Amino acid sequence: MTVTVDQLSPLPSEEKTSFTALVLSVLVHALLVGALFFGVQWRNQPPSAVAVEVWHGAPAPVAAKAPEPP
Numbered sequence: 001m002t003v004t005v006d007q008l009s010p011l012p013s014e015e016k017t018s019f020t021a022l023v024l025s026v027l028v029h030a031l032l033v034g035a036l037f038f039g040v041q042w043r044n045q046p047p048s049a050v051a052v053e054v055w056h057g058a059p060a061p062v063a064a065k066a067p068e069p070p
Helices: 021-042
Strands: none
Touching: none
């Protein structure tokens, strides 16, 4: 018995394309592109500088005291 390629992988039957599916796909892709565009463009000004006032440095390390012998 010989097996041909056509018997191993049958091609799917042709499906009717839906105009509604095409329109929804185009709409979703347009919304995605719009969201990406406005998501990147909403902050087009560089952030302003921040002034910081330093009052004092870090606290001095506390020396560990050795326990006194009894």
